[in-house]
Amino acid sequence: MVIDRRKFLALATIAAANVNAPPLLAQDLSTLDQIKAKKQLRIGVTSAEPWFFKDPLSEKWTGVGITMGERLAAALGAEMVPVETTWANAVAALQANQIDLMLVLDPTEERRKAVDFPEAPLFYYAMGALVPEQSPWQSWEAIDKSGVRVGVTLGTSLDKNVTAMIKNAAISRFSNNDEAIAAFAAKRVDVVVQFHPALVVQYARLKLGKVVLPQPVIPVATSAGLRKEQNTAFRDWVNTQFLELYKAGVPNQLFRTYLQSKGVDPSGLPGLIAESW
Structure with a gap:
């Protein structure tokens, strides 16, 4: 069988389409x-x-x-x-x-x-905060003060909640929980907001600051x-x-x-x- 140039190009196009098609599965x-x-x-x-x-x-x-x-x-x-x-x-x-x-x-x-x-x-779980050991902060209102630096993990529901709640404190966003905790250890933020189970583990490893459940406690x-x-x-x-x-x-x-x-x-x-x- 003789295949001219036009037929060859047409067959090549079909073959390429089949290769690039998503798997049937x-x-x-x-x-x-x-x-x-x-x-x-x-x-x-x-x-x-x-x-x-x-x-x-x-x-x-x-x-x-x-x-x-x-x-x-x-x-x-x-x-x-x-x-x-x-x-x-x-x-x-x-x-x-x-x-x-x-x-x-x-x-x-x-x-x-x-x-x-x-x-x-x-x-x-509940929204918790890792704060300095001598900090008197026991409420979200107390944390939301000018000059306070709050760290949160980017793209989480906590990011959304903190953004809605915090109007006066400065918010820093980090790509993951570990980066936020490292910023707290380096004193680049004053507070890290995470859910309480994550903070318990981070505190046990860091042995720095204290974990509080600021009032009002918000279960999620x-x-x-x-x-x-x-x-x-x-x-x-x-x-x-x-x-x-x-x-x-x-x-x-x-x-x-x-x-x-x-x-x-x-x-x-x-x-x-x-x-x-």
Whole structure:
């Protein structure tokens, strides 16, 4: 068969289109079907103890979110695969099908426009503050004074809350929790606002300042982000899992176990079950 130049170019164009086309799996299968087909549950991870911690030597990830992800993956007969991201980029990573689930992601109104969330909360935590040891600050009003420097992690729900609450103090935003704590240690900020479980772990490591729950105490329900899709099977499955795990007190158990692994006595500390506060 003789192929002239015009036919050759047409065939080459078709071939190139086929090479660049997305895989059929990603096009046609729901998230739940993809997980079962690949036997992998990809969860987003970022430096944020006690949820996610990467050992600098072994590069192994541990934390409450990791253990929770492993439990969810096992229930699906899959392997949990950590994929590094940031809180600010997590929504985009979900939309781009780079991850299947971002645990400990708060369901803000802005995020709900872009990604989906199960109805059931994963657990609850409260807004806390790491302040100088001799500081008298016991309320958000006392912290919000001209000359006070407040550090917060960029792209988190805390960033949004602090921005709405703080009108007089100066706000500095950092790419992750560790950077915010390092700024506190270097005295570049006077206060670091994070959720109380993260601050407990940071304080135990830093042994600097003190952790307070400024009044009024603001409990926040956290959840997990998923891709928006017409097939809600994965969202419904995650919702059922969260209901069962919360009822059984599993998030609190994982939190206490993680604190103990870091040499922190969890007795007397607020847990992740709001009904026990």
